[in-house]
Every structure is written in C-alpha cells, then in structure tokens.
Amino acid sequence: MKCLNCGSEITNNLKIIEIFSLTPITPNYICNFCRQQLKPLINRDNCPRCFKPESGGICSDCQIWEKNYHKINCHQALFEYNQFIHSYFKLYKRYGDILLAKLFYQDIKSWSLKNHFDVVTYIPASPGHLKERGFDPVYELYADIFDLQNLLSKKDADKPQAQKNRLERMKTPQTFFAQPAINQLSKDQSILILDDIYTTGRTLMHAHDIFFERGFTNISTFSLSR
Incomplete structure (x- = not known):
C-alpha cells in the first residue's frame, strides 16, 4: 500500500497477536516519514478543556469563553496544527484531493474505539x-468511521473562516x-460534534x-487538529 500523502510504500510491521487475531486490522494510509512530521497531542500538557497544546492548565481561549x-x-x-497539517488541508480542502480523507483513518478509528457516544454529528x-x-x-473525513447523523445545516458566511483574523472569528455570528x-x-443522549480543525x-x-438551547447537556466536540 502507498501513502496517500507522498506516495511512498507503507510498511506495516504487524505483531504476531495481530496476525492471528480475529479482530479486523485497521488499515494504515500514512507512511512513517509523513507520520514523523505530525505532533500528537496525547500525553502532553494540553488545556483540559480544548486540548490546546502546552497550556499548563486552562488556556486563555477557554478563560475567555x-x-x-x-x-x-x-x-x-489528535494533532497539533503545524506546517504538515496546514499542507494536508490545503491539498484536501482547497485543491479537492478527496482521497486524502482517509489519510488519518487509523488514528481517528483508534480514538473512536476508546470514546463512545450515543449520537455523532x-x-x-x-x-x-x-x-x-x-x-x-x-x-x-469521518464517514467511514462513525455512524454520522445529519443534524445541522450551515448558512453561507460573509467570508470564509480561514480569511478572518482571530477577533473576527470570535465575533462570527x-x-x-x-x-x-x-x-x-432524547435529551439525555450523549452528543459528539466533529470538525476538522479547532x-x-x-x-x-x-x-x-x-x-x-434544545435541552441537551452532555455535549462533546472533537477535531483532527488543534
């Protein structure tokens, strides 16, 4: 299998227990070279509320909220926003390389197996x-992993979020x-809302x-990058 990002061959070094396990092996679409350019957020001193890296407690963003x-x-x-993530989304979203939707399949799938919600949108x-x-x-990005429900619609904005500065983003209606x-x-169901970048x-x-506003209280959010 080739890396969806750079085209290099992917070497999957499976353990003996994985080879003989009856559990399906989660496919990997990113090579080790590309993976090394990622900065995972797990086991770092992230903000406990929004996962902002190296916050040393509740970050200034969450204090403002x-x-x-x-x-x-x-x-x-899952990952800190860096140049690799920036380039990935440029290819995926701006230039429409839809095949890149699967690049982080293994990582997102692994997270989904450890975190369970009644409703995912x-x-x-x-x-x-x-x-x-x-x-x-x-x-x-998420359709092959979660049972997504279409619960929200979005109006066209005055200009894309990517073209707004920080203050303009915060004041977006x-x-x-x-x-x-x-x-x-049901109002007691746990809700997960997915996005690509926070x-x-x-x-x-x-x-x-x-x-x-409709009475739901158990609401969580998740994004590939922060």
Whole structure:
C-alpha cells in the first residue's frame, strides 16, 4: 500500500497477536516519514478543556469563553496544527484531493474505539463551499468511521473562516440551524460534534449552542487538529 500523502510504500510491521487475531486490522494510509512530521497531542500538557497544546492548565481561549459566554469546552483533538497539517488541508480542502480523507483513518478509528457516544454529528459545509468543492470535507473525513447523523445545516458566511483574523472569528455570528431530525433525539443522549480543525472554537461553540438551547447537556466536540 502507498501513502496517500507522498506516495511512498507503507510498511506495516504487524505483531504476531495481530496476525492471528480475529479482530479486523485497521488499515494504515500514512507512511512513517509523513507520520514523523505530525505532533500528537496525547500525553502532553494540553488545556483540559480544548486540548490546546502546552497550556499548563486552562488556556486563555477557554478563560475567555467562560468569562464572556459562560461556556465550558469539552473538546479533544489528535494533532497539533503545524506546517504538515496546514499542507494536508490545503491539498484536501482547497485543491479537492478527496482521497486524502482517509489519510488519518487509523488514528481517528483508534480514538473512536476508546470514546463512545450515543449520537455523532458533524460540522457541515455551507451550500457555497459544497458547490465549490463538490464534496463535504468534514463528512468525508469521518464517514467511514462513525455512524454520522445529519443534524445541522450551515448558512453561507460573509467570508470564509480561514480569511478572518482571530477577533473576527470570535465575533462570527451564528451560522447554523437545526435539521428536523434533532427533535427525534432524547435529551439525555450523549452528543459528539466533529470538525476538522479547532482554531478559536467559535464554529464548534455555535454548533454546541444548537443542541444546548434544545435541552441537551452532555455535549462533546472533537477535531483532527488543534
């Protein structure tokens, strides 16, 4: 198998117990060279609320959310945002290389097996972005791993989040509205909302509000990168 990012051959050094196990082996789509360029967030001094790396406690972002909006994060992520992640999303989202949706399959799958939720949904693409790209990048990133429910819709924004500075991101107005299926859920169910990148948390906070305002209290969020 070849790495979806660089095309190099992937060497899977399976253990004896994995070879003879009846459990299906989770496929790997990223080579060791590319993996070495990642900065995993596990076992680091991350913010306990949003997983911001090397925070040494509750980070300034989460303190702002709590002080100004009375909201507390419950977020996890896999990798620190760095140049490799930046280049990955540039190829995947901007240039539409949909095959890259599977690059982190093994990592996301491993996380999903350790974290269980009653309902899993995702941050959907706005109509404008969906038309431009031809696919929904967040949905494709997670669709083969989670049983995703389409519970949110997103309006077209004045300009993309990537083109906004930090203050503009924080002040972005609500752009989500609920799909009718949300009314069929039980209020005591645990909810997981998936996104690709957590920057200021504004997008996920807006999505969180849609559920919170309808009486849901057990709401968590997850992203590939933070």
